[in-house]
Amino acid sequence: MTDVYVIGAGIIPFARHEALSLTDLSVEAAFLAIKDSGLAPHRIDSGYFASVLGGRLFGDSTLGQSVFAEVGISGGPIVNIENACASGSSAVCLAYNALAAGQSDYAIVLGAEKMCVPGLGLLNSGESDIETKLGLVTPASFALRAQRHMYEFGTTLEQMAQVSVKNRRHAAANPIAFFRQPVTLEEVLTAPMITDPLTRPQCCPMADGAAALVLASGPAISHNKRAIKINAAVLTSGSYQNPIDLVRWETDQRSCRLAYEKAGMGPDDLDLVECHDAFTIAEIIHYEALGLCEVGEGGRLVAEGATSLGGRIPVNVSGGLIGRGHPVAATGVAQIVEVVTQLRGEAKERQVEGTKVGLAHCMGADRQGDARSCTVAILSS
Amino acid sequence: MPARLKENTVSEAGATDLLPPVQEGIFSLPAAGETGSPRLLGGYCRACERYHFPRERHCHRCLGPVEGADLGNTGIVYSFTAVRAKPPLGLPQPYGVGFVDLAANGLRVFALLDPDCVDDFKIGSSVVLAVKPLGHDGKGRPCLRPYFTLQQYPTESEA
Numbered sequence: 001m002t003d004v005y006v007i008g009a010g011i012i013p014f015a016r017h018e019a020l021s022l023t024d025l026s027v028e029a030a031f032l033a034i035k036d037s038g039l040a041p042h043r044i045d046s047g048y049f050a051s052v053l054g055g056r057l058f059g060d061s062t063l064g065q066s067v068f069a070e071v072g073i074s075g076g077p078i079v080n081i082e083n084a085c086a087s088g089s090s091a092v093c094l095a096y097n098a099l100a101a102g103q104s105d106y107a108i109v110l111g112a113e114k115m116c117v118p119g120l121g122l123l124n125s126g127e128s129d130i131e132t133k134l135g136l137v138t139p140a141s142f143a144l145r146a147q148r149h150m151y152e153f154g155t156t157l158e159q160m161a162q163v164s165v166k167n168r169r170h171a172a173a174n175p176i177a178f179f180r181q182p183v184t185l186e187e188v189l190t191a192p193m194i195t196d197p198l199t200r201p202q203c204c205p206m207a208d209g210a211a212a213l214v215l216a217s218g219p220a221i222s223h224n225k226r227a228i229k230i231n232a233a234v235l236t237s238g239s240y241q242n243p244i245d246l247v248r249w250e251t252d253q254r255s256c257r258l259a260y261e262k263a264g265m266g267p268d269d270l271d272l273v274e275c276h277d278a279f280t281i282a283e284i285i286h287y288e289a290l291g292l293c294e295v296g297e298g299g300r301l302v303a304e305g306a307t308s309l310g311g312r313i314p315v316n317v318s319g320g321l322i323g324r325g326h327p328v329a330a331t332g333v334a335q336i337v338e339v340v341t342q343l344r345g346e347a348k349e350r351q352v353e354g355t356k357v358g359l360a361h362c363m364g365a366d367r368q369g370d371a372r373s374c375t376v377a378i379l380s381s
Numbered sequence: 382m383p384a385r386l387k388e389n390t391v392s393e394a395g396a397t398d399l400l401p402p403v404q405e406g407i408f409s410l411p412a413a414g415e416t417g418s419p420r421l422l423g424g425y426c427r428a429c430e431r432y433h434f435p436r437e438r439h440c441h442r443c444l445g446p447v448e449g450a451d452l453g454n455t456g457i458v459y460s461f462t463a464v465r466a467k468p469p470l471g472l473p474q475p476y477g478v479g480f481v482d483l484a485a486n487g488l489r490v491f492a493l494l495d496p497d498c499v500d501d502f503k504i505g506s507s508v509v510l511a512v513k514p515l516g517h518d519g520k521g522r523p524c525l526r527p528y529f530t531l532q533q534y535p536t537e538s539e540a
Contacts, residue, residue: 121469127519130435131491133403134526135478135516137469143462144480151460151504195464242433243482243489246460369480369491 004099005227006379007106008037008214009337013176014325016116017208022054026067026112029210029330034071037214038224039106041072044214046104048095049080050087050111050329057117064110073108082329084125084364085278086235087111089332089375092213096233096377099217106220111334112210113327120206123328125365125372139203139279141366143195145246146281150197152247152296155284157197159299161188163280164201164322166308171319173309173349178207178325202280207325211333213340228340231357232262233377238370247296251371252289256361259376260291267291270313270378271355272342274335276363277320283307286361287315309350317342317350335360336377343381356381400514400525407435408512408527409451418454419512419527421483421490425450432486453485454510456529461506463499471516471523475499481508481529495530507532 010032017025026049034041049064064080083090088111095107122137129136149155165185171177183201191199221227236255244250260266267290275290277283284298292313293301301307307315318324318338321331339358341347357380365372402408411417424436424447431440437447461479468474477494479502493515494502502508508529515526 122466124469130404130407133470133519134491135464135468135470135472135476135493136491137464137466139466140462140464140478143464144460144478147462147504148460192465193463194466196462243459243487244480246480369489 001100002102003218004096004230005216005218005221005224006213006230006336006340007216007221007224007227008033008039009212009340010036011176011211011334011337012209014178014207014209014327014330014334017114018116020114020208022051022058022060022112022114023063023067025114025208025210026063026110027070029112029212030067030071030108030110033108033212033214039214044073044106044108045076046095046098046107047073047076047078048091048107048109049078050082050091050333051080051113052082052084052087052328053113053115057115067110068108076104083373085276085326085328086332086362086364086373086375087329088211089335089360089362089377090235090373092333092336092377093233093235093375095215096230099215102217105217107215108212109215109333110210110212111329111332113329114208115206115327116208125367131366136366137195138366139195139198142279142281143198145285146197148246149281149284149299153299155299157189158185159303160197160202160280160284161185162302163277163283164188166302167277167316167320167322168201170309170317170350171323174319174324177319177323178205179319179323198279198281201322204278204321204326207327209325209327209330209334211330211337213333213336226344228343229380231265231378231380232259234259234262234375236374238367238372240368240370242368244369246369247285249285249289251374252286252363255374255376256290259359259378263378265357265378269357270359272317272339272352272358273313273315273361274318274320274338274359275315275361277316277322278326280322283315283320290359290361309352314352317347317352332362332375335362336379339379343379400523401518403518403524403526404435408510410512419510420454421452421510421527423450423452423488424448432488434488434490452483452488455484455532456481456508457484458502458504458506458508459489460504461494461502470519472496473515477502479529493526493528495528498531498534501531501534
């Protein structure tokens, strides 16, 4: 196994980019990441492109080859990846594996989504899926966890709303975030209900966006002082146990444990976390899976401020999905762009002091009360 | 054309039209002229002694044969929510969904909950299966969907 590093990171603002195509968004993010790496593009010998909705909304296919060709990357293996919300981070895992195995020297990874189009509606896990046919929409799958978390652990509406307040406050300091205005606890609690008990600001907003990384294998980076090491990058899928426990999330816990094991680290080693806060309750459950607190204590952890910028273990200082916005396939890459920016000490107003180790966690799609895909990456400076 | 149900004695008013189910093989209805309740249908693997919903093509554990199974018509709510945003598939606004622990075999299944009493479900509520025309099949054609309703509707004083 060869060590693998991130040597370039690029991201464009997450917003409604009405005038830009999916290709426009993607090419810009790729350009920024390659420029940041300082590499000549022809030296990048493999590419991984993630988009979830490009095929469905625009009829695109194998868009990765077109996008990468526009920034001078061609000839080597390029694959197009769909793994729901974890598409971008799954692409990172595949690139990591190829580099660690010595199959490639430099890889580009890009996640991009254009989804602010009329009539898209609430996302689901595929139209032919039985649960979709029976009315499951993504916010409902997390509302069901929220109801259960409140019932079993006494988690409160206020504690869940604190996740929105925190992440919107963080997003206000992130120039690429979708939301730049903070919200108050009262605004979160009194906003329109999407699916009980999750109000609108507790659900991440859709956005258009793209993020990219250039990865390098160990021997190739000796000259690069801004290189950030990837200590672990794991991709898992659900186990679909029945009866499934919606709040002691086995797939979430197993994935985090696996990443810690591969990195030879634990929760006490982390200086910051980017996690998949598609909904407020999700962040609370991920705290527990990540071992930032005991199972059932996640609501109290956010309420006491431990996960705010300046707290014991800041979570989603980028604003997370709730503040930064969620262009589906871009999210998993954007999380790692944030961790890399923080570990380089280049995050300005939202910089976490003295960061050495950061973790990025992402999840995608529902099946039988479980996630279909989950990724956890640990990086260090 | 989706296969139509030969018999349809759904108790709800307005369900006398022969509508297709949202998916074949996930529930049964009492035969014409007979009383009884809809039943949830799934699969059973004899080797693993396990039920599943919906019926699997092959047992996912042993890849052995799967037979059809009656999964009963009652259960207990494990979790629930009311979806109040604009609904998909022509479902009512609001509508309910949840996980129900089936009384017959302990399976925890995702299910629609009665849109007429979305505010009355609780974790632990006893529920019974019903079937009626609910929403469309994704292509605008009305269809029958199974859903769980409360075994005992709250009285007015409780509500």
